[in-house]
Amino acid sequence: MRPLLLCFLVAGCLPVPRAAFADELLAGAARVEITEREAGPVNDPLYAKALVLRQGPTTVVLLTLDVVAIGEIGRIGNDFLPSLRSQLEKDLGVPPANVVVNASHCHGVPCKDVEALAVRAVKEAWQAMVPVKAGAGEGREDRISENRRLLMKDGTEIDMRRAYSMPPDQEVASVGPIDPEIGLLRLDRMDGTPLAVVYQFACHPIMNPPSKGNSADYPGYASKVIEEALGNGAVAIFLQGCGGDINPVRYKETSHPADAGPLGNLLGLSAMRGLREIATTVDGPLRISNEVIAIPRSTDLERRIAAIGAEQARLLAALKPTNINFKTFLPLMLQQRLSPDFPSHFSQSYLHDQMLGREALAQLDADNRTSVENYEKNILIMEQLTRLNTNLALLKRHLVQNNEAGKPTIEVEVSGLRVGDFRLVTFPGELTVQVGLNIRKALAQPHVHVSGYTNGYIYYTPTAVQRNNKGYAQEDCDSIVAPEWQQVFETKALEVLQKLGR
Numbered sequence: 001m002r003p004l005l006l007c008f009l010v011a012g013c014l015p016v017p018r019a020a021f022a023d024e025l026l027a028g029a030a031r032v033e034i035t036e037r038e039a040g041p042v043n044d045p046l047y048a049k050a051l052v053l054r055q056g057p058t059t060v061v062l063l064t065l066d067v068v069a070i071g072e073i074g075r076i077g078n079d080f081l082p083s084l085r086s087q088l089e090k091d092l093g094v095p096p097a098n099v100v101v102n103a104s105h106c107h108g109v110p111c112k113d114v115e116a117l118a119v120r121a122v123k124e125a126w127q128a129m130v131p132v133k134a135g136a137g138e139g140r141e142d143r144i145s146e147n148r149r150l151l152m153k154d155g156t157e158i159d160m161r162r163a164y165s166m167p168p169d170q171e172v173a174s175v176g177p178i179d180p181e182i183g184l185l186r187l188d189r190m191d192g193t194p195l196a197v198v199y200q201f202a203c204h205p206i207m208n209p210p211s212k213g214n215s216a217d218y219p220g221y222a223s224k225v226i227e228e229a230l231g232n233g234a235v236a237i238f239l240q241g242c243g244g245d246i247n248p249v250r251y252k253e254t255s256h257p258a259d260a261g262p263l264g265n266l267l268g269l270s271a272m273r274g275l276r277e278i279a280t281t282v283d284g285p286l287r288i289s290n291e292v293i294a295i296p297r298s299t300d301l302e303r304r305i306a307a308i309g310a311e312q313a314r315l316l317a318a319l320k321p322t323n324i325n326f327k328t329f330l331p332l333m334l335q336q337r338l339s340p341d342f343p344s345h346f347s348q349s350y351l352h353d354q355m356l357g358r359e360a361l362a363q364l365d366a367d368n369r370t371s372v373e374n375y376e377k378n379i380l381i382m383e384q385l386t387r388l389n390t391n392l393a394l395l396k397r398h399l400v401q402n403n404e405a406g407k408p409t410i411e412v413e414v415s416g417l418r419v420g421d422f423r424l425v426t427f428p429g430e431l432t433v434q435v436g437l438n439i440r441k442a443l444a445q446p447h448v449h450v451s452g453y454t455n456g457y458i459y460y461t462p463t464a465v466q467r468n469n470k471g472y473a474q475e476d477c478d479s480i481v482a483p484e485w486q487q488v489f490e491t492k493a494l495e496v497l498q499k500l501g502r
Contacts, residue, residue, distance in 0.1 A: 046065075
């Protein structure tokens with residue numbers, strides 16, 4: 001009788017027989033390609049990957065998309081999540097609150113019918129559900145990421161972006177932390193063969209430039225490594241963590257082309273190393289929660305905009321006139337660096353007293369040194385203005401957005417998911433790494449993970465310290481929340497994780 005009942009169950013025709021299978025964990029996984037192939041070259045495919053989990057009366061859908069965000073930016077609109085949930089509730093009876101959708105934050109472009117393809121992935125996973133064993137663990141990868149915020153000696157923070165230049169090396173004091181942990185959930189069929197892997201890591205997938213074509217970036221390469229290593233049709237599902245201020249290592253490299261492949265390969269191999277250490281069991285619980293919390297919108301954007309305006313005015317006033325342009329600056333600077341004592345000519349010319357000798361050359365050198373010093377200072381001011389201009393535009397955009405909202409708070413979802421010993425709490429913002437580290441340290445339990453970019457998108461959500469940064473980085477300017485948001489979320493995240501149980 002059991003095989004027949006299972007057949008109907010997998011087809012979605014019968015509810016789970018509570019008496020017979022109350023504690024049995026079922027899972028199905030599927031992937032469907034969502035790559036836009038009409039708009040230009042394709043480097044590697046994008047996917048919607050679905051994991052459907054069921055235990056007793058509880059059904060959970062975990063969906064991941066190789067897209068930049070779930071709403072607001074990119075091709076995924078703000079109506080995507082409610083529409084997807086409505087369709088899954090109508091067709092499969094899955095409660096909307098039990099659908100968790102995470103964006104990898106890669107900058108690839110999905111096709112226009114991505115919602116229909118995402119629903120298809122969930123339905124294929126639903127149809128493929130079988131009894132499984134679950135196990136949780138961690139891997140470690142500290143070679144592929146770096147914190148992109150630079151702590152300056154003047155107490156400000158600056159970030160690394162392709163939109164502007166790096167500050168002078170001598171002005172940098174230190175950098176922020178990374179999170180090398182890879183969160184791992186392994187799901188095996190009852191015969192021990194792998195069915196699916198969920199792996200979580202914190203880092204921006206921005207290493208493949210647009211010139212290479214559409215790409216899932218390093219998560220795409222990592223998933224391929226894992227899936228090929230596991231075999232048996234296993235699906236590797238990537239979850240983006242708290243990567244708001246984490247870049248791929250050597251993101252600003254100019255000596256060789258950007259390439260996500262080696263980074264993804266390293267991540268995939270490190271995940272496999274951790275997966276091999278995980279023992280799966282049949283007695284793990286499945287729990288899901290979803291709460292809507294109100295976090296405060298920023299109220300200081302006008303003040304910050306005015307502060308940038310004042311700094312721009314100060315920098316503009318500091319620009320100095322020079323007798324040179326870049327064409328003459330570069331050779332003069334090189335001459336002064338190569339031969340500080342005799343920059344303008346060979347040394348023998350400085351030993352004569354004639355009209356073009358010692359005195360004339362000394363005066364020329366002094367004038368040229370002043371011109372070069374002023375030009376160098378002007379370059380640094382230009383670079384500072386570029387950073388300020390870029391971040392000022394972000395502040396102005398979000399001031400309009402917050403004013404149009406017409407209320408002091410924004411409602412966001414916080415989801416909690418437990419599969420066996422694997423515990424996850426989610427948030428729709430681009431969480432910076434310290435937030436995740438804080439929550440894990442405060443809870444002090446194994447196999448706990450924090451993911452941003454989930455069930456919506458509300459731009460960057462930096463720490464309170466970062467949010468109040470006077471140096472103006474992207475994370476604290478491309479933000480609609482007040483500094484107090486951090487305490488609200490961290491408190492709720494700990495509450496949600498504690499309710500999931502030890």
